Amino acid sequence: MATPIIDIKGLHKQYGTYKAVDNLDLQVQQGEIFGLLGPNGAGKSTTILMMMGLSEASAGHISIAGIDPQRNPIDVKKVIGYLPDNIGFYEQRSGLENLELIGRLNGLSTKETRQRAHLLFEKVGLQNVMNKKVGAYSRGMKQRLGLAETLIKKPKILILDEPTLGLDPNGVKEFLQLIQELNRQDQLTVLLASHHLHQVEEVCNRVGLFVKGKLVAQGTIQQLADQLFAQMNPTVTIETNLTDVPQLENILRSQENVIAVDFNDNRFIIQHTYPNTLPIVEIFVKAHVPIHSLFERTYGLDDIYSFYFKDSNI
Amino acid sequence: MKLKQFFNINTDSMKSMGVLIDKEVSDYIRSKKFIVLLLIVLCTSVASLYSALTTLRHNPPSPDSAQASFFFLQVFTHSDGTLPPFHVFISFLGPLLGICLGFDAINAEYTNRSLTRILAQPIARDGLLNAKFIGALIILVFIFASLICMTVGLAVFWTGLTPSFHECLRLGLFLFVTVAYVGFWLNLALLFSVLWKHPATSALVSIAVWLFFMVFYPMIIGVIAKGMAPGMYASNQEIQSFQNFILSIMRLAPNQLYEDGTLVLLMPKVRSLSPLSMEQMQGAIPTALPVWESVKVVWTQVTALIASTVICFACSYFVFMRREIRA
Numbered sequence: 001m002a003t004p005i006i007d008i009k010g011l012h013k014q015y016g017t018y019k020a021v022d023n024l025d026l027q028v029q030q031g032e033i034f035g036l037l038g039p040n041g042a043g044k045s046t047t048i049l050m051m052m053g054l055s056e057a058s059a060g061h062i063s064i065a066g067i068d069p070q071r072n073p074i075d076v077k078k079v080i081g082y083l084p085d086n087i088g089f090y091e092q093r094s095g096l097e098n099l100e101l102i103g104r105l106n107g108l109s110t111k112e113t114r115q116r117a118h119l120l121f122e123k124v125g126l127q128n129v130m131n132k133k134v135g136a137y138s139r140g141m142k143q144r145l146g147l148a149e150t151l152i153k154k155p156k157i158l159i160l161d162e163p164t165l166g167l168d169p170n171g172v173k174e175f176l177q178l179i180q181e182l183n184r185q186d187q188l189t190v191l192l193a194s195h196h197l198h199q200v201e202e203v204c205n206r207v208g209l210f211v212k213g214k215l216v217a218q219g220t221i222q223q224l225a226d227q228l229f230a231q232m233n234p235t236v237t238i239e240t241n242l243t244d245v246p247q248l249e250n251i252l253r254s255q256e257n258v259i260a261v262d263f264n265d266n267r268f269i270i271q272h273t274y275p276n277t278l279p280i281v282e283i284f285v286k287a288h289v290p291i292h293s294l295f296e297r298t299y300g301l302d303d304i305y306s307f308y309f310k311d312s313n314i
Numbered sequence: 315m316k317l318k319q320f321f322n323i324n325t326d327s328m329k330s331m332g333v334l335i336d337k338e339v340s341d342y343i344r345s346k347k348f349i350v351l352l353l354i355v356l357c358t359s360v361a362s363l364y365s366a367l368t369t370l371r372h373n374p375p376s377p378d379s380a381q382a383s384f385f386f387l388q389v390f391t392h393s394d395g396t397l398p399p400f401h402v403f404i405s406f407l408g409p410l411l412g413i414c415l416g417f418d419a420i421n422a423e424y425t426n427r428s429l430t431r432i433l434a435q436p437i438a439r440d441g442l443l444n445a446k447f448i449g450a451l452i453i454l455v456f457i458f459a460s461l462i463c464m465t466v467g468l469a470v471f472w473t474g475l476t477p478s479f480h481e482c483l484r485l486g487l488f489l490f491v492t493v494a495y496v497g498f499w500l501n502l503a504l505l506f507s508v509l510w511k512h513p514a515t516s517a518l519v520s521i522a523v524w525l526f527f528m529v530f531y532p533m534i535i536g537v538i539a540k541g542m543a544p545g546m547y548a549s550n551q552e553i554q555s556f557q558n559f560i561l562s563i564m565r566l567a568p569n570q571l572y573e574d575g576t577l578v579l580l581m582p583k584v585r586s587l588s589p590l591s592m593e594q595m596q597g598a599i600p601t602a603l604p605v606w607e608s609v610k611v612v613w614t615q616v617t618a619l620i621a622s623t624v625i626c627f628a629c630s631y632f633v634f635m636r637r638e639i640r641a
Contacts (some may be wrong), residue, residue: 054433054639074327074436082434088427092344104333105435107326149431 005030005157005189006051011060013046013213020046022213024060028191028206030156033183035200036193038210044193045085047210048159052082065156078106081150085162087142091135095126095145098134099152106153113152120148124178140171147178157189158182164199176203197302209308216308224304233259236277238268238284239292248287255283266292330437331445338449342415351414352457355407362400363465366392371472384602386477387484387580389469390462400465401576404492405569406528411457412499413520415450418513419504420634425511430639443504443634447627450500451493458492483605487579491612494619495572499524501626508630508637527567535564550591557589568619575615578608587611 004027013021021043028034036044049055051062053073062069069076089098096117103113121127124144129137137145143163150158160179164172180203182188194200200207201221208218217224243266252261252270257279262269270280277296284291342348366389393399420443423429433439462485466477477485502523506516539560544552564570578584582602586594603611 049639052434054430074438077434077436080434082430084427084430084434086427087431089431090341090428091426092341101333101337102431102435105330105432105437107329107436146431153435 002029004028005065006034006191007063008047008051009061011047011050011062012058013043013050013055014058019213021050021057024213024215026208026215026218028189030189031183031187032206033179033190033192033204035204035207036191036210037195037197037200037207038193039195042210043213044210045161046213048082048161048191048193051159052077052080078153079156081153081155081158083143083146083150083158083160083163085165087146089134089137089142089145091133093134094131095134095137095141096121096130098145099130099148102149103152108152116152117148120151123151124148125174139166140168140175143167143171143175144178147175151182155188157191159191159193161193162195163192164194164196172199179203209304211308217304221304233271233273235269235271235297236280236294237297238270238280238294240266240268240284240289241292242266242289245287245289248284248289251283251287252280255279326436327438327441330435331441331448334437334441334445335449335452338445339452342449342453348414351411355411355457356461358403358407359400359461362393362397362403363389363461363468365394365397366390366399367465367469367472369394370469384481384582385473385475386466386469386481387582389465390485390488391577391580401488401492401573401580405495405572405576408492408496408572409499409524409528409569410521411454412450412496412501413503413517413524415453416446416500416503417507417517417520419446419450420507420630421511421513421516422507425513433639439635440631443508443631447501447504450504451497454493454496454500455489458489458496462489480605484579484582484608487605487609488576491572491575491579491616491619494616494623495568495575498568498619498623498626501623501630505626505630505633508634527569531567532564535560538563554589554591561588565615565618568622571615571619575612575619578612582608584608585611587615 006026006028008024008026011021011024011026012019024043024047026047036047038044046055050057051064051069053069053076057070064076065079067076067079089095090101093101099117099120100110100113103117104110108116117130118127121130124147126141126144126148129141134142134145147160147163150160158179163179164175167175176199179190179192183190192200192204204221206218206220207224209216209224217227219227245263249261249263249268252258252268255272257273258270259273260269260271272280274280277294281291281294370385370388370392390400393402397403420429423432423442429442432442466485470476499520503516503520506519507513510516510519542556542559544556548556565574574587578587583600585598585603585607
């Protein structure tokens with residue numbers, strides 16, 4: 001395997017006694033879209049700031065494309081395009097001026113900046129509003145302008161912190177498509193921090209689950225599901241139209257192959273070790289309890305997420 | 315190789331500093347609050363300079379009189395009684411200009427959330443602070459230099475006299491002290507803008523400090539002086555030490571330092587800022603001091619002004635470099 005473009009080992013960040021990031025190990029390969037997934041306050045943004053050299057690590061080692069951001073923050077910032085969450089622009093200036101400022105701060109000449117800016121405005125679909133003041137931009141437009149700003153320096157790595165926050169569903173879709181396109185075309189490595197499971201699921205090759213400063217699991221979504229639910233029992237949810245069936249509940253509980261029964265309103269949630277649902281249905285039929293609906297539960301990212309999230313509260 | 319690398323980094327950071335300064339200056343010029351304040355300062359200064367010029371114009375000194383050699387300096391200190399002279403106006407309004415330039419320098423970037431975005435670019439963190447400071451300083455130098463130059467130009471036009479090298483030198487020093495004085499207030503406001511997250515807080519605190527020094531500080535000194543005044547039959551020494559004490563606490567106020575400094579620089583005949591005894595005056599020839607001698611007289615004042623400016627800047631630098639960037 002090639003050396004990872006992002007290589008984090010044993011990273012710690014402490015604010016007083018509060019551990020924001022706790023012994024983090026993370027490797028991302030070139031050309032990957034990696035999703036950092038976690039609830040608010042899990043330490044995603046802190047990790048990103050440390051990767052940018054904007055925040056000091058308490059301990060640990062980071063290497064971004066072979067550069068240590070804690071020692072050479074300026075060099076690292078040349079290869080990383082960072083889109084912070086809730087990005088702010090100079091609202092009194094036009095989109096073009098904002099973009100040109102960033103281009104020139106990256107050491108581009110005025111002419112080069114202008115050329116790239118025009119290309120990028122076309123790429124992100126803002127060519128019609130580039131001379132308007134940013135104050136008049138919508139949330140989605142600002143987000144696109146932010147993306148254009150990260151791209152003007154031709155980065156190797158793109159770090160996006162909650163990029164879809166506050167966008168409408170259509171805007172989210174377009175934005176994610178744009179990111180995928182960039183990843184395919186330029187072999188751009190993308191690190192996407194988010195708490196939106198489904199968006200991450202859609203675009204990311206691999207995800208890392210972040211809880212309370214720790215990376216509790218990482219891998220493809222399939223891998224995570226396998227890891228997590230290999231030892232989990234199948235679960236079936238059965239709805240009836242009766243609300244008071246203590247007898248049936250007792251019968252179910254007394255079965256050897258039934259592990260757990262949860263009954264509320266008119267819905268049974270049954271964990272079992274049967275190869276299929278037939279024996280359970282038989283019990284219902286014997287007890288003369290009509291079945292309204294039955295479905296077997298499958299595991300998605302939601303479950304993975306809530307599993308770890310629940311775990312973290314213990 | 316290493317040397318070359320070193321210089322490369324340097325030119326890079328100089329370039330991005332240039333871009334940032336460029337942005338700051340254009341931001342200032344476009345911002346409405348600055349334009350409004352600038353108009354107020356310009357109106358009052360122009361009014362005061364104009365009134366001084368018109369009175370002086372009607373009785374210009376004859377070219378060979380002793381007075382004529384400092385005609386151009388008089389324009390800045392002369393007052394016909396209706397409007398205070400230029401340097402008093404500046405000591406009063408200059409701080410407001412400095413505060414206006416500095417009070418939201420950093421915290422506006424925080425609240426606007428553009429700070430992370432700028433710092434995510436390959437620039438050093440102190441570059442931003444330096445650019446804010448240098449940008450504002452450039453604006454100040456331009457304002458005051460053009461004011462002084464225009465006044466001198468108008469005086470030349472109206473009277474036909476030309477400024478001597480000596481006068482130009484003194485006016486240059488006057489410009490320097492003025493910029494240092496307004497620069498102090500700029501840096502104080504800059505420090506407050508780093509310390510507090512809301513521009514309103516830093517603006518109010520800066521203005522409170524300004525009001526304190528302008529209005530309340532002289533009152534407090536008045537009270538102290540009244541309480542400490544030596545009796546009617548006090549010895550000469552007692553009176554002198556009392557005066558010295560009052561003078562030194564008065565000089566804790568930056569506007570006092572500025573007024574002292576400009577007075578000596580613009581009035582070459584002033585030879586001391588503390589009371590002189592008759593013995594000291596004896597045998598002195600009533601003539602103007604050379605520039606360098608005047609500079610020596612105000613050396614402490616000007617040093618104190620610059621030192622307080624530097625201290626404020628160092629504090630903001632220290633706080634800003636240690637600050638977490640997270641908004």
